[in-house]
Amino acid sequence: MDARVKGASIFHEIEALLPMVSKPIQYVGGELNAVVKPWEDAEVRWAIMYPDAYEVGAPNQGVQILYEVINELPNALAERTYSIWPDLEKLMREAGVPQFTVDAHRSVGDFDLFGLSFSTELGYTNMLTAIDLAGIPVFAKDRTSDHPVVIAGGHAAFNPEPIADFIDAAVIGDGEEAVLKLTELVQQWKRDGQPGGRDGLLLSIATSGVAYVPKFYDVSYLPDGRIQRVVPTNPDVPWRVAKHTLMDLDAWPYPKAPLVPLAETVHERMSVEIFRGCTRGCRFCQAGMITRPVRERSISTVAEMIDNGLCKTGYQEIGLLSLSSADHSEIAEMSKALADRYEGDQTSLSLPSTRVDAFNIDLANELSRNGRRSGLTFAPEGGSERMRNVINKQVTEEDLIRTVSTAYGAGWRQVKLYFMCGLPTETDEDVLQIAALAREVIRAGREAAGTKDIRCTISIGGFIPKPHTPFQWAAQLDHETTDARLRKLKEAIRADKQFGKAIGMRYHDGKPGIVEGLLSRGDRRVGKVIHQAWLDGARFDGWSEHFSYDRWMSAAEVALADEVINVDWYTIRERQQTEVLPWDHIDSGLDSEWLWEDWQAAIAETGVGDCRWTPCSDCGVCDQMGTDIQVGPTGVTVLPMPIVRPSVVN
Amino acid sequence: MARTAPVRDFAPTVQKLRLKYAKRGRLRFSSHRDFQRAFERALRRANVPIAFSTGFSPHPKVSYNNAAPTGTASEAEYIEIGVTVECDPDRIRLALDEALPPGLDIVDAVVSNTPDFAARLEASEWHLEFPGVSTEDLTKAVALFMGASEVLVERLMKTGIRTFDARSAVVNAQILQEARTPGAPECAILTLVVRHSTPAVRPDDVLAALRRVADLVPPTPVRVTRLAQGPLAPDGQGVGDPFALDRG
Numbered sequence: 001m002d003a004r005v006k007g008a009s010i011f012h013e014i015e016a017l018l019p020m021v022s023k024p025i026q027y028v029g030g031e032l033n034a035v036v037k038p039w040e041d042a043e044v045r046w047a048i049m050y051p052d053a054y055e056v057g058a059p060n061q062g063v064q065i066l067y068e069v070i071n072e073l074p075n076a077l078a079e080r081t082y083s084i085w086p087d088l089e090k091l092m093r094e095a096g097v098p099q100f101t102v103d104a105h106r107s108v109g110d111f112d113l114f115g116l117s118f119s120t121e122l123g124y125t126n127m128l129t130a131i132d133l134a135g136i137p138v139f140a141k142d143r144t145s146d147h148p149v150v151i152a153g154g155h156a157a158f159n160p161e162p163i164a165d166f167i168d169a170a171v172i173g174d175g176e177e178a179v180l181k182l183t184e185l186v187q188q189w190k191r192d193g194q195p196g197g198r199d200g201l202l203l204s205i206a207t208s209g210v211a212y213v214p215k216f217y218d219v220s221y222l223p224d225g226r227i228q229r230v231v232p233t234n235p236d237v238p239w240r241v242a243k244h245t246l247m248d249l250d251a252w253p254y255p256k257a258p259l260v261p262l263a264e265t266v267h268e269r270m271s272v273e274i275f276r277g278c279t280r281g282c283r284f285c286q287a288g289m290i291t292r293p294v295r296e297r298s299i300s301t302v303a304e305m306i307d308n309g310l311c312k313t314g315y316q317e318i319g320l321l322s323l324s325s326a327d328h329s330e331i332a333e334m335s336k337a338l339a340d341r342y343e344g345d346q347t348s349l350s351l352p353s354t355r356v357d358a359f360n361i362d363l364a365n366e367l368s369r370n371g372r373r374s375g376l377t378f379a380p381e382g383g384s385e386r387m388r389n390v391i392n393k394q395v396t397e398e399d400l401i402r403t404v405s406t407a408y409g410a411g412w413r414q415v416k417l418y419f420m421c422g423l424p425t426e427t428d429e430d431v432l433q434i435a436a437l438a439r440e441v442i443r444a445g446r447e448a449a450g451t452k453d454i455r456c457t458i459s460i461g462g463f464i465p466k467p468h469t470p471f472q473w474a475a476q477l478d479h480e481t482t483d484a485r486l487r488k489l490k491e492a493i494r495a496d497k498q499f500g501k502a503i504g505m506r507y508h509d510g511k512p513g514i515v516e517g518l519l520s521r522g523d524r525r526v527g528k529v530i531h532q533a534w535l536d537g538a539r540f541d542g543w544s545e546h547f548s549y550d551r552w553m554s555a556a557e558v559a560l561a562d563e564v565i566n567v568d569w570y571t572i573r574e575r576q577q578t579e580v581l582p583w584d585h586i587d588s589g590l591d592s593e594w595l596w597e598d599w600q601a602a603i604a605e606t607g608v609g610d611c612r613w614t615p616c617s618d619c620g621v622c623d624q625m626g627t628d629i630q631v632g633p634t635g636v637t638v639l640p641m642p643i644v645r646p647s648v649v650n
Numbered sequence: 651m652a653r654t655a656p657v658r659d660f661a662p663t664v665q666k667l668r669l670k671y672a673k674r675g676r677l678r679f680s681s682h683r684d685f686q687r688a689f690e691r692a693l694r695r696a697n698v699p700i701a702f703s704t705g706f707s708p709h710p711k712v713s714y715n716n717a718a719p720t721g722t723a724s725e726a727e728y729i730e731i732g733v734t735v736e737c738d739p740d741r742i743r744l745a746l747d748e749a750l751p752p753g754l755d756i757v758d759a760v761v762s763n764t765p766d767f768a769a770r771l772e773a774s775e776w777h778l779e780f781p782g783v784s785t786e787d788l789t790k791a792v793a794l795f796m797g798a799s800e801v802l803v804e805r806l807m808k809t810g811i812r813t814f815d816a817r818s819a820v821v822n823a824q825i826l827q828e829a830r831t832p833g834a835p836e837c838a839i840l841t842l843v844v845r846h847s848t849p850a851v852r853p854d855d856v857l858a859a860l861r862r863v864a865d866l867v868p869p870t871p872v873r874v875t876r877l878a879q880g881p882l883a884p885d886g887q888g889v890g891d892p893f894a895l896d897r898g
Binding site: 310312645 | 679745749871
């Protein structure tokens, strides 16, 4: 193979392989609103990746936002890359074709920075595949100034320790301002003639506080395997690395021109983030804990983004995104105004995350004006009142029954309910309450609908304790007990002659949750497990057809053979307050005392209020980060004028 | 309470337009479904007053004709759309072309003035490039193929593997004699005129047939482009413009 010119397109090499793989369109780019900038015009070049298949990664908001933010800079460029399916990976390895970007089909190894956004830990093995295919050494210590700086971001980066050996840095929190700062640092380093080589750059990143650089921190362990301490190895590096918080979402109306893939993807809609953060305080929810405080985008900005986005994309569905969309202070005005504006336009509106108690039927009616009342989804999470107190999901059975009855009465025929299994302090009885609740939903629903023709599907996920939550100390439930409980629940539903047939149940077995649990709360030693599993063929761990529990367990056995700890130690073991947690040096703003008290409150089954409506509970974030809640209402009800588009009629 | 489709005001179709589009370069890897989604979005972006069907899930009135397979480029794909306000075909063409990603290009548009458009698409003209295959080898293989009265090939269809004749639908096969720049890699070129039949004989089937009769196995994938679709010329040498009648 001829030596490739840095930054040159290698599309002709990829093209020769595409007729032999499935869904080749996912590798060719050419999306509407994609940006290709000349290589030479940029001083700093980013390759950014969502480490999953294109169909999952392409719609990702985080990647789309950073892609635009970087490409708006005159002196920088960003291109995207996604995980390559095993069929093409094999052909690429045979032909010596490296991991490439879909925008200009450049080799990922040619870029200055390689950023990966992790919404889930199950993307770690895909990262290793991409790094390796790019011709970058898998271990950070083996890289030179010729290799890109590998940077992790996203929610999973709040515990970067399991991947500390593979990444050069991790950005904690909102990425918009962080990528600008990193671009600046790389630009300066290049202009200055790369002082100190690769380590010089990494040190400047670490000392600036913009990102966590694992190599400048030493971890020592106690004889029993617990962490003794984590210490910076350089006096200029901060002891704790703080998260970034973007204030004023109205000043950052991204994405302005969302990408429209040609390939079919999981979300095909014009998505607008209507607020960031959530203070409901659900104790299992990492997203709600690490994204505080709540920062709303105003109704005017949301409307402008939607109008502009629809013009630029042609999407026919609008998604109002957030962690709990019905909680926006102006959600009623917003949904009504949008439904009015796009009525008769074959444009539908959806609210992906809705709470039972924040939901009202007027809102639902606005969302279904186009006539489709296919299904409504609610997440009570816990089957029993007791369980919901433990997790601080403040929804009573009465609330739930009232809401779903209204929905059935208003014409909906299908209601989906999400629950978790394996929550702290949970018993068989708590899980069996899910069946009782579903029965009551159907009973009340039939009464309200005046027909027997209604259904309720319960969907159950295994609970995984996550870092930076009150449950970070909790023992995860072993997969045998999880499966046994779910079996009992299934039997209880099936045994119900009167309502059982109207209740569907969807769940997964408990094994994948154990691997996710290991990766979520792991420390640097878990990196060896990830590497071993990847060597053994682990890819696309979020896909049940590719995931293998046995492969992970045997990899863990090999990789942890010389350690005093094992998978159970990481997953089903409860931690004490004094234990140094692997992510303690990552500062999410949450006060560790507050988290512990909240954990104790969970065990005592007492709740904590939402600081938007009840007094501040001193979680610590605003004090620590210098931030504040930003909520409306703004009082604006009239939307800005829509964009006038040229006419094609005679 | 029975489910009934909501009553909505749907403007009727007042005009139909026929469009010709090309699928070029890397976008030849788009599937027919990929094109459909992209096209329906382009209709919205271009503000085309497209007509909708009635019912629970109204969909835009667009009909598609024998789309070229995924991985195959085309200069001549045809669709027909219904609109609720009379439109100027040139403005529609420009607006839709602008709204589609580069590589999916609207190249012609006419108002539908005649019936039975689909029946007018009698045959396709295909252009096949064989990188790494010599003109000599290809000529021999094609001669064997054209000399046979029938060449059975297999293809996996929705109903399972089906065996059919790939020869009789091929009306014409020409090897293009192109002056090759010295030192450039070999690349034989074949053009085919293939009559549309059931099951449709695709270039892939002809390639399977060439393998069968002459053991021709190209070292790299053959690049295929559909050059034209339309009424079969009386002499079988090519296909005509299917819009000719509409242009009057």
